[in-house]
Amino acid sequence: MTFVQLIDCRTSRFDEMDRLMDTWVEQTKGKRTATHALVGKDRSDASHFVEMVEFPSYEEAMRNSNLPETDRIFQDMVALCDEMPTFTDLEVVRDEQLNCATAREWFEQAGTIEVDRMFDRVADDYVEHDPSGPRDSGLRAASEEFAGWRNAFDFSFRVDDQIAQDDLVCTRWTWTGRHKGDFVGIPATGQNVTMTGMTWQRFRGGMICEGWWQYDRAGLLEQLGVLGQ
Structure with a gap:
């Protein structure tokens, strides 16, 4: 203990x-x-x-x-x-990392919650860093990107590990989904796919104000039959 x-x-x-x-x-x-x-x-x-x-x-x-x-x-x-x-x-009889709990809830609800509500805990001046995009984006672009993923896949996240440092939380996750709609020009295949990744999120006053994403996008495209042919 x-x-x-x-x-x-x-x-x-x-x-x-x-x-x-x-x-x-x-x-x-x-x-x-x-x-x-x-x-x-x-x-x-x-x-x-x-x-x-x-x-x-x-x-x-x-x-x-x-x-x-x-x-x-x-x-x-x-x-x-x-x-x-x-x-x-x-x-110690109780040890609760509140930012970790918020991050975990964010990922665990990502596949089921209404798209608009997904960003209830995200600050208005949120900045997202995603290597798949041409530049850093704000809240509106991040919301649109998330909606695109929801339209393309039925999916869920499994939280594998979390660590916290100061105002930052890192979540290592496994994502699984079924390809049901257009994704970067790829028509729905019905394929079941999986992907691993890691996300750092910065918190301010209990709100997510910045996010850095790293994930196996190439592996996902290979499962959809685009790469490795």
């Missing part, structure tokens, strides 16, 4: 402490078990800082604490604090 430790401290020497954290990262390279560290400053008290450190489990956190490098850095950190820091140990 994921484990998080909160370190609450007060210091007027944060720049020194920040450099100390860089030293710990460098010295524990290849040894540390922490997977994520985040430091926040209290907006109402410039000397008040909270560090949140994530570990795969409590046991891994204890392994990290027992590293000699961690102990030395801790002693130096205490010396930089205005008072003794406090520690809160948390077992």
